[in-house]
Structure formats: structure tokens, C-alpha cells
Amino acid sequence: MSFSKGIAGLLQTVPKAARRTNPRTRFAPLQQQTRRSLQHGTRRPAQAAAVPAAEEAIPDVPQSSNPQLAFPCLDNAEQRTQRLSKRSMSGPEPSYTSGAHETFHSSEPFLLDWGGALPGFDVAYETWGTLNADKSNAILLHTGLSASSHAHSTEANPKPGWWEKFIGPGAPLDTDKYFVICTNVLGGCYGSTGPSSVDPVSKQPYATSFPILTMEDMVRAQFRLLDSMGIDKLYASVGSSMGGMQSLAAGVLYKDRVPRIVSVSGCARSHPYSIAMRHTQRQALMADPNWTNTRGNYYASMPPHSGMKLARQIATVTYRSGPEWEKRFGRQRADATKPPALCPDFLIETYLDHAGEKWCLEYDANSLLYISKAMDIFDLGKDHQDAMAQRRGENAGKLQEAMTQQPSQDACNLTLPEKPYEETESSADIMSGAKTSSAASVAELSEDLIKGMAPLRDTPTLVLGVASDILFPAFQQREIAETLRKVGNRRITHVELGEDRSLFGHDTFLLDLEGVGGEIRRFLG
Numbered sequence: 001m002s003f004s005k006g007i008a009g010l011l012q013t014v015p016k017a018a019r020r021t022n023p024r025t026r027f028a029p030l031q032q033q034t035r036r037s038l039q040h041g042t043r044r045p046a047q048a049a050a051v052p053a054a055e056e057a058i059p060d061v062p063q064s065s066n067p068q069l070a071f072p073c074l075d076n077a078e079q080r081t082q083r084l085s086k087r088s089m090s091g092p093e094p095s096y097t098s099g100a101h102e103t104f105h106s107s108e109p110f111l112l113d114w115g116g117a118l119p120g121f122d123v124a125y126e127t128w129g130t131l132n133a134d135k136s137n138a139i140l141l142h143t144g145l146s147a148s149s150h151a152h153s154t155e156a157n158p159k160p161g162w163w164e165k166f167i168g169p170g171a172p173l174d175t176d177k178y179f180v181i182c183t184n185v186l187g188g189c190y191g192s193t194g195p196s197s198v199d200p201v202s203k204q205p206y207a208t209s210f211p212i213l214t215m216e217d218m219v220r221a222q223f224r225l226l227d228s229m230g231i232d233k234l235y236a237s238v239g240s241s242m243g244g245m246q247s248l249a250a251g252v253l254y255k256d257r258v259p260r261i262v263s264v265s266g267c268a269r270s271h272p273y274s275i276a277m278r279h280t281q282r283q284a285l286m287a288d289p290n291w292t293n294t295r296g297n298y299y300a301s302m303p304p305h306s307g308m309k310l311a312r313q314i315a316t317v318t319y320r321s322g323p324e325w326e327k328r329f330g331r332q333r334a335d336a337t338k339p340p341a342l343c344p345d346f347l348i349e350t351y352l353d354h355a356g357e358k359w360c361l362e363y364d365a366n367s368l369l370y371i372s373k374a375m376d377i378f379d380l381g382k383d384h385q386d387a388m389a390q391r392r393g394e395n396a397g398k399l400q401e402a403m404t405q406q407p408s409q410d411a412c413n414l415t416l417p418e419k420p421y422e423e424t425e426s427s428a429d430i431m432s433g434a435k436t437s438s439a440a441s442v443a444e445l446s447e448d449l450i451k452g453m454a455p456l457r458d459t460p461t462l463v464l465g466v467a468s469d470i471l472f473p474a475f476q477q478r479e480i481a482e483t484l485r486k487v488g489n490r491r492i493t494h495v496e497l498g499e500d501r502s503l504f505g506h507d508t509f510l511l512d513l514e515g516v517g518g519e520i521r522r523f524l525g
């Protein structure tokens with residue numbers, strides 16, 4: 001990619017406000033704060049770190065040969081803890097909300113793929129456009145990991161949604177033609193049942209007694225909502241990122257109800273690199289003492305906001321791209337006149353810090369853990385689907401029993417095998433759990449996916465990928481398209497947006513209205 005082409009591509013989608021503003025002036029509060037905190041000679045002993053800053057008396061400390069560094073980022077975290085502890089008498093857990101939405105309640109018990117069960121559940125949803133007389137114009141819009149049902153503003157909630165420009169009259173999801181339905185996924189915290197919801201049996205939040213979930217569980221819950229609306233057949237299933245996985249899963253699970261699929265920056269099975277990136281986020285989050293000490297039962301105490309902040313920063317690294325940051329921030333520091341700091345200092349650091357800060361109380365930590373794990377588990381290969389079907393069959397009879405009896409205590413008993421890991425020629429199949437470590441070759445794996453995706457043979461599908469995406473790399477969308485072609489599907493539209501088009505990596509689906517939205521509009525017709 002040439003430099004000028006790259007800049008042009010980047011500027012195509014960089015928000016105007018971000019382009020106009022001088023980074024030196026944009027982050028004035030942060031700089032002032034850094035300046036205040038960097039006053040040399042202010043010394044805070046290490047053991048005082050857990051004590052809220054405002055209440056702490058700074059004791060006399062011996063002189064040192066060099067001044068003590070300041071840590072405004074840690075001071076911030078402590079101040080947030082302090083603010084949260086004063087928040088309410090009933091506990092500092094923030095209540096997560098995206099605003100007004102509809103709620104579908106299913107009172108029928110719900111069996112999950114890995115054997116868990118919910119006595120009933122809620123799905124929060126919003127709609128735009130009008131359902132036609134024969135109920136044939138509905139588009140089910142699947143969200144990314146942490147999004148709410150609020151994809152577009154509504155009368156009840158005028159706040160812009162996460163796909164505001166992609167939905168509306170004349171927009172890619174044209175509300176003059178389609179009735180668009182978006183839900184908060186099962187497991188989420190924006191109105192759908194998830195770990196922060198109250199378990200009707202214990203009358204306490206489920207927390208980490210919430211059962212392990214899969215993409216397919218989330219899709220089944222959505223189809224219960226469609227059943228309640230009398231929608232037998234969709235016009236299309238549309239989704240990006242995690243939603244791109246669900247869009248495919250909906251087609252495989254309900255092939256007669258899903259006549260068109262749009263899968264943007266999604267995949268047919270999670271790649272080890274993506275699992276690795278999510279694993280590090282989960283580990284960072286679970287290492288927060290507010291999570292660790294309660295094993296995730298933090299709802300009556302302090303939410304793990306520092307772990308969430310760190311997880312979001314790692315996530316943001318996977319959502320964007322190095323080339324974007326090269327052009328946007330380069331090697332600039334927030335204040336080059338000051339000595340380097342161990343807290344955020346370079347503009348890329350203050351950017352990540354800001355992303356984490358903004359989000360750490362916006363989303364429930366346990367929802368993040370469960371949904372991110374569900375993404376890891378995702379695999380449309382036939383072996384995995386068969387294993388799931390068998391497990392469901394075995395557990396179906398236990399559903400009623402599970403509702404009335406105490407769950408067995410060894411529900412999650414995974415421990416590392418005593419025998420150390422040994423490299424095999426191809427160990428790529430291990431994660432499916434369907435095969436032993438004498439795993440199949442890549443060719444066989446691909447055969448497995450072909451068989452698993454066979455239900456989509458006749459489903460027109462738009463598969464869109466982005467070359468700068470490191471989280472769901474473009475080869476994963478090529479894999480979907482090629483597999484579907486091998487299945488015999490002749491109506492595949494595969495688009496790959498090159499780096500000349502977007503350097504926004506995985507977040508391109510949120511930012512590039514023409515590159516992503518334009519393709520969707522043309523595909524839906």
C-alpha cells in the first residue's frame with residue numbers, strides 16, 4: 001500500500017472531528033492531571049496503593065537519590081474505587097442499561113448446549129421499520145460481543161445507536177422496506193438474561209453460576225422471540241463480528257427460516273489467535289482482586305473495574321490496526337516536554353487508556369467472560385455440531401430435573417491433564433473436543449467444515465472481510481466463502497476491503513458506511 005493511498009483510505013472514514021483536532025489540545029485534562037501528578041518529590045509508599053487516595057495521609061519518607069515517580073493512572077483507579085464505594089447503600093454495582101427497549105420473556109425452561117438450563121429468560125430487543133402483512137420482510141440483526149439492542153435511535157430512546165447510519169429510510173438496512181429487529185444477546189447485560197440477572201431459584205444474581213453458553217444458544221433464544229412475533233421466515237440474517245458468527249449459525253440451525261445471510265468480519269470457527277487474544281482479556285479481568293476474591297460474585301460489592309479497563313485496552317488493540325495508529329498517532333507523546341512516564345504517555349497509550357476508562361463500568365464483567373468464551377467455542381464443523389447435538393439429546397430429559405434439583409457441584413471441573421502437552425503433527429482439532437489428539441489434517445478439517453456448512457448450500461450469502469483486521473483475519477472470511485462454494489453454493493458474494501479502503505481493522509464494520517453498508521445494500525436488493 002502506498003503512503004498516499006493509505007492516508008486517503010484512512011481519511012475516507014476517519015471522523016471529521018478526530019481529523020480536525022490537534023491531539024495536544026484534545027487531551028488537555030489528561031495533560032494537566034499528568035503535570036500535577038508528575039511533581040517530583042511527592043512520594044507514595046507501595047503498601048499504600050490500596051488505600052483510597054483522598055483519605056490517605058502521605059507519611060514522611062526517607063530521601064532517595066532520585067525523585068519518586070508519580071502514577072496518575074493508579075490514582076485514577078483508586079479514585080474510581082472510592083467513588084464506587086460511595087455509590088449506593090445496596091452495593092456499588094452499576095446498573096447496565098442502553099435505555100428504553102422492549103422485553104420478550106420466555107417462561108419455558110431453556111436447555112443450553114453444554115448442559116446448563118435456564119428456568120426462563122428475557123431477551124431485550126428493539127425494532128425499526130414496519131412488519132408487512134405476510135411477515136416476510138424481517139431482518140434479524142446480530143450484534144458484536146458487547147453491544148446492546150440499541151442499533152439505531154428510537155422514539156423511546158433517541159440516543160444514536162451503534163449502527164445509526166446503517167439503519168433507516170434509504171440506509172443499507174432500509175426501514176422503508178425492512179422490519180429490522182436487534183436483540184441484546186442471551187448472556188448480555190443490557191436487558192437480556194445474563195450473569196448479572198437474578199436467578200429465580202437463588203434470588204441472587206446468577207454471577208458465575210450462570211451456565212456456559214454458545215452462539216447457537218443465543219440464536220435459539222432469538223428465534224423464540226421471532227416465534228412470539230409470528231415470524232416464520234426472515235428476509236435475512238445480518239451480523240458483524242460475533243454477529244457474523246451468529247448470522248451463519250442461524251442459517252445452519254434454521255435453514256428453512258433464513259433465506260439470506262450477511263456475515264461481516266465473522267468466521268465459521270474461532271481461530272487460535274482470536275482465542276488467545278480473548279483469553280488474555282479474560283485473564284486480566286479475572287486477576288482483578290474484586291473478581292478473584294469473589295470468584296465473580298461481586299454484585300453486592302465492588303465491580304472489577306480495573307480488570308475491565310485492562311481487558312478493554314487489550315480488546316482495543318485487536319479491534320483496530322497498527323497502520324491506522326501509525327498514521328493517526330505515530331510516535332507522538334501526550335506532552336513531549338515532560339519526562340517519560342510509566343503511566344500512559346504516548347498518544348497510543350492515552351488512547352487505549354481512554355478506551356478502557358470509558359468502558360470499564362459500562363458493561364458487566366461476567367457477561368464479557370461468558371460471551372467471549374462462547375465465541376471461542378464457536379465451530380460450525382460437523383464433528384462439533386454432532387457432539388453438541390448428542391449432548392443436547394442426552395440432557396434433554398434432564399431439563400425438568402435440572403430446574404428442580406440442586407445442580408451437581410462438579411459442573412465445571414476442567415483441570416489441566418497431568419501428562420504435559422506434546423506437540424503433534426496437527427493438533428489443530430483439539431479445541432473442538434470432538435477428536436483425540438491424533439488430530440486430523442488441515443484438509444480433513446476443511447472437509448469437516450464443508451460437511452458442517454452443507455445446510456447453507458442454497459442460501460445466498462454475503463461474506464465481507466477486511467484486510468487490516470487482526471481479530472477475525474481476512475483469511476477466515478475467505479474460508480467461509482470457499483467452504484460454501486465447495487458445499488455447492490453458487491450464490492456467494494465475497495468482498496474483501498483492502499488496506500487502501502480501510503485501516504480500521506475489525507472496527508471497520510462500525511465505521512465504513514460505504515465499504516460495508518454499500519455492499520450490504522446491494523446484496524439485500
Ligand SMILES: CC(=O)SCCNC(=O)CCNC(=O)[C@H](O)C(C)(C)COP(=O)(O)OP(=O)(O)OC[C@H]1O[C@@H](n2cnc3c(N)ncnc32)[C@H](O)[C@@H]1OP(=O)(O)O
Pocket residue numbers: 015018023026027143144145146240241242243319329347348349350351352354355358507510511
Ligand atoms: C468482537 C466483537 O464481537 S465486536 C467488537 C467491536 N468493537 C468494539 O466494540 C469497539 C467499539 N469501538 C468504539 O467504541 C469506537 O469508539 C467507535 C467505533 C464507536 C468509534 O470509533 P472512532 O470514531 O474512531 O473513535 P475512537 O476509537 O477514535 O475514539 C474516540 C475517543 O477517543 C478519544 N481519543 C482519541 N485519541 C486519543 C488519545 N490519543 N488519547 C486519549 N483519548 C483519545 C477521543 O477524544 C474520543 O473520546 P470520546 O469518545 O470520549 O469522545
